[in-house]
Amino acid sequence: MSTVTTSKPSTPATVSAAAAVGPADEGRIGLRGNLRHIGALVRRNTLQIKQDPESMFDVVFMPIIFTLLFVFVFGGAISGKGQQEAYVNYVVPGLMAMMGMNIAMGVGTGVNDDFKKGVMDRFRSMPIARSSVLIAKIVVELGRMMVAIAILLAVGFMLGLSIKTSVLDLFLSIGLSAVFGASLMWIFILLGLTMKTAQAVQGMAMLVLMPLQFGSSIFAPPSTMPGWLQTFTDYNPLSNLADAARGLINGGAVAHPVWVTLAWSVAITLVTMPLAVRKFRQKT
Amino acid sequence: MMDMTRNDKNPLNGSHAVEVRGLVKHYGETKALDGVDLDVREGTVLGVLGPNGAGKTTLVRILSTLIAPDAGTATVAGFDVVRQPRQLRRTIGLTGQYASVDEKLSGWENLYMIGRLLDLPRKEARSRADELLERFSLTEAAKKAAMHYSGGMRRRLDLAASMIGRPAVLYLDEPTTGLDPRTRNEVWDEVQRMVAEGATVLLTTQYMEEAEQLADQLTVIDRGKVIANGKVDELKARVGGRTLRIRPVSSADVPGMARSLAEAGLDGVAGSQAVPDEGVLLVPILSDEQLTAVVGLLAARGYAIADLGTYLPSLDEVFLSITGQKPSSEDSAQQTEEVAA
Numbered sequence A: 001m002s003t004v005t006t007s008k009p010s011t012p013a014t015v016s017a018a019a020a021v022g023p024a025d026e027g028r029i030g031l032r033g034n035l036r037h038i039g040a041l042v043r044r045n046t047l048q049i050k051q052d053p054e055s056m057f058d059v060v061f062m063p064i065i066f067t068l069l070f071v072f073v074f075g076g077a078i079s080g081k082g083q084q085e086a087y088v089n090y091v092v093p094g095l096m097a098m099m100g101m102n103i104a105m106g107v108g109t110g111v112n113d114d115f116k117k118g119v120m121d122r123f124r125s126m127p128i129a130r131s132s133v134l135i136a137k138i139v140v141e142l143g144r145m146m147v148a149i150a151i152l153l154a155v156g157f158m159l160g161l162s163i164k165t166s167v168l169d170l171f172l173s174i175g176l177s178a179v180f181g182a183s184l185m186w187i188f189i190l191l192g193l194t195m196k197t198a199q200a201v202q203g204m205a206m207l208v209l210m211p212l213q214f215g216s217s218i219f220a221p222p223s224t225m226p227g228w229l230q231t232f233t234d235y236n237p238l239s240n241l242a243d244a245a246r247g248l249i250n251g252g253a254v255a256h257p258v259w260v261t262l263a264w265s266v267a268i269t270l271v272t273m274p275l276a277v278r279k280f281r282q283k284t
Numbered sequence B: 001m002m003d004m005t006r007n008d009k010n011p012l013n014g015s016h017a018v019e020v021r022g023l024v025k026h027y028g029e030t031k032a033l034d035g036v037d038l039d040v041r042e043g044t045v046l047g048v049l050g051p052n053g054a055g056k057t058t059l060v061r062i063l064s065t066l067i068a069p070d071a072g073t074a075t076v077a078g079f080d081v082v083r084q085p086r087q088l089r090r091t092i093g094l095t096g097q098y099a100s101v102d103e104k105l106s107g108w109e110n111l112y113m114i115g116r117l118l119d120l121p122r123k124e125a126r127s128r129a130d131e132l133l134e135r136f137s138l139t140e141a142a143k144k145a146a147m148h149y150s151g152g153m154r155r156r157l158d159l160a161a162s163m164i165g166r167p168a169v170l171y172l173d174e175p176t177t178g179l180d181p182r183t184r185n186e187v188w189d190e191v192q193r194m195v196a197e198g199a200t201v202l203l204t205t206q207y208m209e210e211a212e213q214l215a216d217q218l219t220v221i222d223r224g225k226v227i228a229n230g231k232v233d234e235l236k237a238r239v240g241g242r243t244l245r246i247r248p249v250s251s252a253d254v255p256g257m258a259r260s261l262a263e264a265g266l267d268g269v270a271g272s273q274a275v276p277d278e279g280v281l282l283v284p285i286l287s288d289e290q291l292t293a294v295v296g297l298l299a300a301r302g303y304a305i306a307d308l309g310t311y312l313p314s315l316d317e318v319f320l321s322i323t324g325q326k327p328s329s330e331d332s333a334q335q336t337e338e339v340a341a
Helices: A017-021 A031-051 A053-079 A084-115 A118-124 A131-158 A167-194 A198-214 A227-235 A237-250 A255-282 B056-063 B085-089 B107-117 B122-135 B151-163 B181-196 B208-214 B232-239 B251-263 B288-300 B315-323 B332-340
Strands: B016-027 B030-041 B045-049 B071-076 B092-095 B169-173 B200-205 B217-222 B225-231 B242-248 B273-275 B280-285 B305-311
Touching: A031 A053, A031 A131, A031 B107, A053 A084, A053 A131, A084 A118, A084 A131, A084 A167, A084 A198, A084 A237, A131 A167, A131 A255, A167 A198, A167 A237, A167 A255, A198 A237, A227 A237, A237 A255, B016 B056, B016 B200, B030 B045, B030 B056, B030 B071, B030 B200, B030 B217, B030 B225, B045 B208, B056 B071, B056 B169, B056 B200, B092 B151, B107 B122, B107 B151, B122 B151, B151 B169, B151 B181, B181 B200, B181 B208, B200 B208, B217 B232, B225 B232, B242 B251, B242 B288, B251 B273, B251 B280, B251 B288, B280 B288, B288 B305
Parallel strands: B045 B200, B045 B217, B092 B169, B169 B200
Antiparallel strands: B016 B030, B016 B071, B217 B225, B242 B280, B242 B305, B273 B280
């Protein structure tokens, strides 16, 4: 092929006798190896929860407290006194979207904490794909999210939630929440890797979350909101996810909000995942 | 000093397991490494001795592919740290200054996880975890979370974790810093055992004594530069094994005593050193015979001695005798690293 057989890499920092003989880097990890590593790390994260059961408090109590609060505090005001049950069917699909966001937020502080520990140096000096540490974290957090959604639905059913479509539609709404939740986790992982302390991550996350959560159709229909805010809620991915879940559980048109939610999920993941993995690689 | 049995599994052929040439790493204005060269021969232990902030941890982090050098080259087991990090990671084991195990996992789970991450089949990962816990006397604590381990147990678990993949080259970054003497001896015993089995080790330490115990060769670094290189005995001879501290009744006698010893050739390679403020003379001592001769000579010359005693040189004195200056006392490089981390 090339006739210039004597040429050497131009950067002196990367030249060495061994490199001149050996191939550039053949240590790429195959898919099966990657899955095995992710599996071992998922086991690690799960055992951590076992050792520290208090870390499950949020996913157990958040859905109970939020559902009771919103149904009984706002339910009457929004759906009419004594009409709380109607509000249950409105707010529970919305809360499903919110669970995803709140749990995703915790991933950022978790990653930030994890990085302060020596074990991260060990992982990074081992022959594993560095992304597998992050992916394992996301898998476990999705599991926690499923627990939160199960409890949310259980509380919902006790308060009179009814599925007006089919179980399949219910599962589709859960799946959509998981897809969107996973994409949000990449944002918070990126934040967690970028910011210096877990508190800073928490503060920053709250700043982003509050307007997104309340400037949405999660808690109340946007029809009473001023026009500029309605425009905001129209594009707010949380509104779309809440609308999609609501449509899937209560019936009605779902195609538009489902596509918008999926588009947001893909876009967020495509932008933030490579940045997060890169940041993770460059961490020193 | 140590049994240097060759390890047949070792892929290296008696050459340098680690080769570092002109390694440079800056943190802003601070030069953590400023052109470091060193070699570790296969099957030997290289001690990298230096004070806090000398650049030892930076060196280990570059050799572990955790950070990239700004200039220079480094190869481990023939693999380049910049160009072949993935292959390189298969050949190394790292035991850091801070125990790098998962605190919330039990000892057994930590080792099993690392076995799986190193692609051992489940069964082998299990048996390797059992085997290493046994070897490092941790079987009883196997099921306890590492957070409940004592400092020494954690360090042993950390060593065990580094051994799972039977690495060709092992980095021990200040393996006994912060341990009490008894625990320190336990760790030393384990390291000596690994070396006897043929491991190649790069050991960083702040303690002369630790380097003496474990290392075949020594590289002394300060402020990111290599300031001395050689076999432990050679360096010790240059520094003086012990120092005899003599305080005559009259401090005016100090120069005369020094002259007498120099004339008799009893003041060691580096020469004796007067400390006028304290009225004492420091004499490097390499053997008991020399010690006896020094005392005998001074007595024969009629010097009245108020006090005398020997002590081992501190790392500061090692530096003083090698470089003629005090080691960098401020930890600037180390601190910069922590900020960057």
